[in-house]
Every structure is written in structure tokens, then in C-alpha cells.
Amino acid sequence: MAKILMKGNEAFGKAAIEAGCKYFFGYPITPQSELPEYLSRELPKIGGAFVQAESEVSAINMVYGAAGAGARVMTSSSSPGIALKQEGITYAAGAELPCVVINVMRGGPGLGSIQPSQSDYFMATRGGGNGDYRTPVFAPASVQEAVDMIMEAFDVADYYRTPVMVLADGMIGQMMEPVEFKESKKRQLPKKDWATVGTKGERKPNIINSLYLEADVLEQHCIKLDKKYNEIEKNEVQYEMYKTEDAELVFVAYGTTSRIVKTTIDLLRAEDIKVGLIRPKVLWPFPTEAFEKIPNAKNLLTVEMSMGQMVEDVKLAIEGKLPVHFYGRAGGMAPSPSEIVDKAKEIMGKELATGGAR
Incomplete structure (x- = not known):
């Protein structure tokens, strides 16, 4: 496949589509606004849906719903917008919902600046929301690598049933580089028999939930999640x-x-x-x-x-x-x-x- 000269943010959007993402929920913020702009134009062409939510909080909860129905779904934002999404990300981690979150970082803290930065490392790698959870975090160094990692991120999310973050500073989102869209490494992905797609009278209803009122039940759930994170630590290191x-x-x-x-x-x-x-x-x-x-x-x-x-x-x-x-x-x-x-x-x-x- 021939290489195409693309702006980073737009290449991120095309990579998501190539990976099978048909649903995006987000909100514009510099320096990632070209990404949702691109998807607002391209997703309807493939029968997908783009929704500009009224806020980042709404967007991540829409992601929760679409992921719960088994869809490949993505959201993106920049630093303070990702901060607003943290509650929804920990809900998705607790409910074991696969999704991809792209953070095109800018300077902080607070509203900070619109220039490139890497000051969201703690938020990304420690888990910015509450509770015992982690999310795999890809860190591309070029537009091509971001494209490859975004496509891989969807597979990692589905394989482990977890949110996955792609952490790119604003420079990568704004620069233009030649890219090609190759097939990602193939994984044997599990069936999404947990998704809320209707019972068709053949099984009990699936329940998507991160609320556990009994302490011992929640503890067992946390132990289950921890085993998954140990598997990720063993299998997903890249350098x-x-x-x-x-x-x-x-x-x-x-x-x-x-x-x-x-x-x-x-x-x-x-x-x-x-x-x-x-x-x-x-x-x-x-x-x-x-x-x-x-x-x-x-x-x-x-x-x-x-x-x-x-x-x-x-x-x-x-x-x-x-x-x-x-x-x-x-x-x-x-x-x-x-x-x-x-x-x-x-x-x-x-x-x-x-x-x-x-």
C-alpha cells in the first residue's frame, strides 16, 4: 500500500476506522480537534456514528454504553478533557469494557497551554480515576507508529476487556508525515458473549455493571482484575x-x-x-x-x-x-x-x- 501524507490527528481517525471502529463520541479541544472533525466526516460514509457530546463527561459515558453493546468504540481529547473522562474510564475498567482513549497531550496543570507536553504521564499510567485498576498505555513517537498502535490498541482492548490509552503529545497530533495503513498483528480474540445485544430468548440477560455493594464480592472482582493486569504486565511490554x-x-x-x-x-x-x-x-x-x-x-x-x-x-x-x-x-x-x-x-x-x- 502506498504511503499517504497525513496530519497526525487525521491519521489517528483513519487508523481507528481501519481497525473496525464505527462509533466515536467526543468533544473538540486543542490540539486534537482535527481528529473528531475527520471522524465526523468519515464515519457516516461507512454506516458509523459520530456524536459530538455536550461535554467530555457525556462522551465517555456514551463510550461506556456502546462498548457494553460490544461495539468497537473510541473517544479522544487533550489533557484537561481526559481528566474529565477519568470517572467514566474507571467505570469502564470496573465493568471490563473494551474501548480506546486517545490523549493528545498539552501543557498543564489546569487549562494550561495548547502547546505539546508530556505532563499526563501520571494520569495515564497510574489510573486517574478511583479504585484498583490500570490501563495499557501506548506511547507513539511518530505518526506512523501512532497509526500502528491505535490499530493494535483495539485488539488489546478486546483481548483483555479493558480500556486502552494511546498517549501522544500535541506535536505528533499536529505534524504531517507519510503513513501507510497495514493490518495489525492478528490476535485470537475472544467472543463478546458478555455484551448486551439482546437475549433472543436463548440465555439470561447480560448485565454491565461496576457496582458491587457486598465488600467480599467487590474484593473478588478486584482480585480478578489484578490477575488480568498481571497478564498484561507479562505480555504487553514494548520498547x-x-x-x-x-x-x-x-x-x-x-x-x-x-x-x-x-x-x-x-x-x-x-x-x-x-x-x-x-x-x-x-x-x-x-x-x-x-x-x-x-x-x-x-x-x-x-x-x-x-x-x-x-x-x-x-x-x-x-x-x-x-x-x-x-x-x-x-x-x-x-x-x-x-x-x-x-x-x-x-x-x-x-x-x-x-x-x-x-
């Missing part, structure tokens, strides 16, 4: 290792920031400075195993468009075996390669000055 074989300083970055870091690595390598990159492609489950594959590393440097939210997971992954440093820009600012080069040289300079002591 990239870039020039880490001999790296003495290893960067950790995701999304657009990882592309900036790769430029930084090329600049430092040109000076014979041994650096590499661990790039989580899925933020939860976090790729802890990757940190066992950097035998020459003496320092880690986490680079983010935030105040350092991923640092916690990096520290947990490395288990105190190496120092973890941070460089970031916030509020919609992106770090430049030269800034990161300076930070890396500062860290490695101290290492040399102290004879490698930590």
Missing part, C-alpha cells in the same frame, strides 16, 4: 533499545522527546561519547526488563516534556543500581538537542572528575 550496547550514559525518553534525544545521541557519538537510549513504546506496563540490558551504563538520564514524571518508574526499574538524572522542559516547551548535550556532558564530566565513583 526500543538504541545504541545501548556500549553506552556509558543511557537516556530514557518516549514520544517526540525520544526523537530529539536520538539527534542528541548522534551529536555526542560524533565526539566519541558513548550514549544510548531506552525508549518505552508502552508506558504501562513499563519495560523494566530493558534496564537489565545496559551492562556498560554508569548513569541514566531521563528526558521529558514535563517536570520529571517518568523518573519514578525509571528509578523503580533500575532498583538503585545506577544514578538517575533528569532534564526536562514544561508548560509546552520542548528540549533542544544542544540543551540535552550540555546536560549529558555535565553528568559525564562529574563522573570523570570523581574517577567513576557513585
Whole structure:
């Protein structure tokens, strides 16, 4: 299939349609508004439905209803809009309803800015709603990767019966890149015999619910969900290792920031400075195993468009075996390669000055 030059947000919408999504409920907010605009035009052409809800809260509850009927369904928003959807996301997690949620991140907190950011890491990976639940979180670094991940996200959602989030900063939503729409990896998906599609007189009614009034019953449900999350942690880790074989300083970055870091690595390598990159492609489950594959590393440097939210997971992954440093820009600012080069040289300079002591 030939590649097509598309804006990120519009490519996200086409990817959802290619994955079999026929229903979208959302609300416009910068920098993701082109996504619902695209779907409002294209979904009716395939017999689907686009609804611009009166609010993000309404939109996520419409997703709950469509998912409960067994449909492939999606919503999208940007940071403060996703915050409003958190109650509905935890309801969907509690009711075990598959759906895809796209967050095209902007600066925060609050209404913040409309510039790209990565400051929703905690909200996405910790679960922004109440209760014991997690959601798989894809983190694309290009429009093509976002397309591939969105298509895969629908399968992951159906396979595990869970909401899945695709976390892309506003830069990826707004940039234009050539993309192709390939078939996603095929999974043997379970039948949706739990969906509320009518009994046809052949079975008892299915009930979609996240309310458990008996404490012991809810506890058993939480234990069941936890077993599912353990399976996700075992099976759904994805990451990239870039020039880490001999790296003495290893960067950790995701999304657009990882592309900036790769430029930084090329600049430092040109000076014979041994650096590499661990790039989580899925933020939860976090790729802890990757940190066992950097035998020459003496320092880690986490680079983010935030105040350092991923640092916690990096520290947990490395288990105190190496120092973890941070460089970031916030509020919609992106770090430049030269800034990161300076930070890396500062860290490695101290290492040399102290004879490698930590």
C-alpha cells in the first residue's frame, strides 16, 4: 500500500476506522480537534456514528454504553478533557469494557497551554480515576507508529476487556508525515458473549455493571482484575533499545522527546561519547526488563516534556543500581538537542572528575 501524507490527528481517525471502529463520541479541544472533525466526516460514509457530546463527561459515558453493546468504540481529547473522562474510564475498567482513549497531550496543570507536553504521564499510567485498576498505555513517537498502535490498541482492548490509552503529545497530533495503513498483528480474540445485544430468548440477560455493594464480592472482582493486569504486565511490554550496547550514559525518553534525544545521541557519538537510549513504546506496563540490558551504563538520564514524571518508574526499574538524572522542559516547551548535550556532558564530566565513583 502506498504511503499517504497525513496530519497526525487525521491519521489517528483513519487508523481507528481501519481497525473496525464505527462509533466515536467526543468533544473538540486543542490540539486534537482535527481528529473528531475527520471522524465526523468519515464515519457516516461507512454506516458509523459520530456524536459530538455536550461535554467530555457525556462522551465517555456514551463510550461506556456502546462498548457494553460490544461495539468497537473510541473517544479522544487533550489533557484537561481526559481528566474529565477519568470517572467514566474507571467505570469502564470496573465493568471490563473494551474501548480506546486517545490523549493528545498539552501543557498543564489546569487549562494550561495548547502547546505539546508530556505532563499526563501520571494520569495515564497510574489510573486517574478511583479504585484498583490500570490501563495499557501506548506511547507513539511518530505518526506512523501512532497509526500502528491505535490499530493494535483495539485488539488489546478486546483481548483483555479493558480500556486502552494511546498517549501522544500535541506535536505528533499536529505534524504531517507519510503513513501507510497495514493490518495489525492478528490476535485470537475472544467472543463478546458478555455484551448486551439482546437475549433472543436463548440465555439470561447480560448485565454491565461496576457496582458491587457486598465488600467480599467487590474484593473478588478486584482480585480478578489484578490477575488480568498481571497478564498484561507479562505480555504487553514494548520498547526500543538504541545504541545501548556500549553506552556509558543511557537516556530514557518516549514520544517526540525520544526523537530529539536520538539527534542528541548522534551529536555526542560524533565526539566519541558513548550514549544510548531506552525508549518505552508502552508506558504501562513499563519495560523494566530493558534496564537489565545496559551492562556498560554508569548513569541514566531521563528526558521529558514535563517536570520529571517518568523518573519514578525509571528509578523503580533500575532498583538503585545506577544514578538517575533528569532534564526536562514544561508548560509546552520542548528540549533542544544542544540543551540535552550540555546536560549529558555535565553528568559525564562529574563522573570523570570523581574517577567513576557513585
